[in-house]
Amino acid sequence: MIELVCPAGNFPALKEAVNNGANAVYIGFKDDTNARHFAGLNFNEKNLPKAIDYAHQRGTKVFVAINTYPQPSGWSRWKKAVDLAARLGVDALIVADIGVLDYAAQSWPELSRHLSVQGSATSYESLNYYQKNFGIKRAVLPRVLSVAQVAQLAEKSPVELEVFGFGSLCIMAEGRCHLSSYVTGESPNTCGACSPAKSVRWEQTSQGLESRLNNVLIDRYEDNENAGYPTLCKGRFSIGENTFHVLEEPTSLNTIAILPELDNIGIKAIKIEGRQRSPAYTQQVTRVWRQAIDQYYADPEHYIPQENWSAALNKVSEGSQTTLGAYSRPWQ
Amino acid sequence: MKLSLGPLLYFWSFDDIQVFYQSMLEQPVDIIYLGETVCSKRRSLNFEQWMELARNLKQQAPDTEIVLSTLSLIEAESELKTLRRYCNNGEFSVEANDMAAVHLLSEQHVPFSTGPTINIYNTRTLSLLHGQGLRRWVMPVELSRNTLKEILQELKASDLADKLETEIFSYGHMPLALSARCFTARAHNLPKDQCDLKCLEYPDGLQVKSQEEQSLFTLNGIQTMSGQRNDLLDALPEMQSMGVDIVRLSPQAMQMPEVIQAYHNALKGKEGITAGYARDENCNGYWYGEPGMYQSM
Structure with missing residues (x-):
């Protein structure tokens, strides 16, 4: 079984x-x-x-x-x-x-x-x-x-x-992802943490609720949107003119x-x-x-x-x- | 210290690849890594053609070391098949980028090297792999100079320092993550199987910025790279004194001769020559134990 x-x-x-x-x-x-x-x-x-x-x-x-x-x-x-x-x-x-x-x-x-x-x-x-x-x-x-x-x-x-x-x-091959340490200095491999909580900051701004990871803007939510934990691979970023979940939707x-x-x-x-x-x-x-x-x-x-x-x-x-x-x- | 040209991480056309490597023969690089390490759908050159290029370069520049570099994420049987051809090539030494390659190479008892996606974080791992044939390793990009110092000291203590070459990924967009998904195809709203080989349109990868225009990542098919280029030019004297053997420069479409020249000048101790490539936007945080995207002094 x-x-x-x-x-x-x-x-x-x-x-x-x-x-x-x-x-x-x-x-x-x-x-x-x-x-x-x-x-x-x-x-x-x-x-x-x-x-x-x-x-x-x-x-x-x-x-x-x-x-x-x-x-x-x-x-x-x-x-x-x-x-x-x-x-x-x-x-x-x-x-x-x-x-x-x-x-x-x-x-x-x-x-x-x-x-x-x-x-x-x-x-x-x-x-x-x-x-x-x-x-x-x-x-x-x-x-x-x-x-x-x-x-x-x-x-x-x-x-x-x-x-x-x-x-x-996890959309990346586990154990081979350094996105988190690139932005925060801590990664799953080195510290057992991905997008660590101590690097997270939430802020209500005139443009909406913002989530940041070591000051990098990960996402910005309108009032009717559900805000999720700012895991790096789940952020909304920009390519050219387009802003979307570049890697993965939550x-x-x-x-x-x-x-x-x-x-x-x-x-x-x-x-x-x-x-x-x-x-x-x-x-x-x-x-x-x-x-x-x-x-x-x-x-x-x-x-x-x-x-x-x-x-x-x-x-x-x-x-x-x-x-x-x-x-x-x-x-x- | 030697200068190496890492494997081409982007997807270029057959002609662009040929022209690039031919031009690299005029540059002062000691080692050239060849092969497709990112995506098995990239077939500008198949295995035979990479071999042909390797022989060709070797013939024109006998003093240049040519190494074949293997695929980093192995998912399918067909990929294992190609991997075996790389590992059994019998002519050139091989850089393993996945533990499957380490297994195949160690089973044959041939000397091999490992790329930055093999997780070597400590001396026990390094010395065990040395016992299985490892002769050169590229430190994972997220590790710092302090960790390297400790590892090199421990190697010295166990009499392995002279038997293992250490290579540091020093210039270029850093490979940060691998996925089964193709993010370049996703950016074009295409499924992976019908990607139209969109990566060909981005010879230096596809830039991802935050909503505040901060450069964040570079998409390269199934690989996610650093938004900024790693640049350890200023750390070369320190590397030299620590006992680093090889400085790796990762091929970029733009300004590669200028980059190589600047590193070469620095290695030769030539002072007062301004580097001829763009450096303002580069990063070096990992080396100094900081977030990789930082630019520290």
């Missing part, structure tokens, strides 16, 4: 994921060793053991994301994160950096290693590299691939595959409609994005996806996504609009 992997930015969210049917939860530490390094989020040495106990007692696995790229001055922090997660008995590490993968494989060979989406492996030859050198058990695929490409890849993949099923849509990914396809091509796990979101988000999304997966396996031939699932998911999605993202490629 396809495994449901849900986000937990804190203990209440972890409880929601566990209680609503997640097969695994993924978490991070309170520092830049993970790609959701946000204020007030994540776990520390003190509350992680309790969280692991809570999940394990109820049959839910715990994965720890240590999926940013350490530079020499920070290396000891990443090493410490790997050691701590291993000692506390988590079920897998989610890692992107080659050096960290190597350290984990050498120091804790028994502990499962998953290649993070930030590792940006988009072909089976790339997966072969990580499998051969670091014995990864699973890889999370970047959101740039179409279903047909995922299927091709799955056919020859040396490891289990996990794909994103729901949440914010939408969310939702693959609940293609669950049977994902199962048929041999996908092992579905990942829900959103460790930065509220416990209510985790609860809602976990519950709907649990229902969908259970219903699918109860009668695979007659699986039809229910309307109330979409309604529930749309309520918590960014831009209140969901798409199949690169999986269907309407822009292809």
Whole structure:
């Protein structure tokens, strides 16, 4: 059965994921060793053991994301994160950096290693590299691939595959995007933050509500428009005379409609994005996806996504609009 | 320090590519990287023709090192097929821009180099890849001189400093991101599959500005580049003293001979010569540990 992997930015969210049917939860530490390094989020040495106990007692696995790229001055922090997660008995590490993968494989060979989406492996030859050198058990695929490409890849993949099923849509190949550091100095790779909150400024002006990132104007909203978080790739910019969403309109990914396809091509796990979101988000999304997966396996031939699932998911999605993202490629 | 001409990141016509590289033979560059690194739909030159160009340049300038540079984002089986031809070419060394290429090259036990889209952020990664055949690396564009200093010190301590060449992306629009989507096609309201090869119309990329006319990004098909050109001319003495081996200049349609000349003069320690290319709008923030778009001193 396809495994449901849900986000937990804190203990209440972890409880929601566990209680609503997640097969695994993924978490991070309170520092830049993970790609959701946000204020007030994540776990520390003190509350992680309790969280692991809570999940394990109820049959839910715990994965720890240590999926940013350490530079020499920070290396000891990443090493410490790997050691701590291993000692506390988590079920897998989610890692992107080659050096960290190597350290984990050498120091804790028994502990499962998953290649993070930030590792940006988009072909089976790339997966072969990580499998051969670091014995990864699973890889999370970047959101740039179409279903047909995922299927091709799955056919020859040396490891289990996990794909994103729901949440914010990254349109760039993850782990290979520096837009954020170009404008703010901080990026997912270096700091675990994209378009960081501390660089955001909102201002009501005579031309409308403006969002800025390190002083760069990202968007300007008229009174009747919904304002979204100023993620760089979702801004409205100008090319010549035209002002539009040059890279991407704010939408969310939702693959609940293609669950049977994902199962048929041999996908092992579905990942829900959103460790930065509220416990209510985790609860809602976990519950709907649990229902969908259970219903699918109860009668695979007659699986039809229910309307109330979409309604529930749309309520918590960014831009209140969901798409199949690169999986269907309407822009292809 | 040597001067290198990085792979052409934009989409130019067959003739423009030939004319450009022929003219580059008159320039003081030590290394030339050739090949399509951005989009597999760009076929002004196919693999055989890149090889032919490589041989041609090598024949005319035997002292110039020619390296083949591979595609940065591999999505389809057909792209893997081409990648294998690059990696198995048997004549020229290869710059890997994706881990699939690193895998293919390391399996053959041939020496290779890596471009800026391979994530090498620390010494453990670097020394592990060295063990697999890495002989030269281009530092990811977002890393700073301080990080480089630390890495080079650690390399020295582990006796690897002389076995690995360090190359710094020093001039040109920086490759910042890769996507499955084509933003140039999007700007023309075209789907990717019917893009009409619009990139041909933008030999230096398509400028994106904020609604306040601030230069922000440069669209280059599936690649998003920096709005401003990185320019580390003033940092050359520092690079030299740190032990950087190669300075990479990224091909641009305009003023490339002037850029190369200015860097060459600086490397030769010639002072008092004003650089003959436009510098006012350039950036260098990443090198100094600042946002990449900044122009710091």
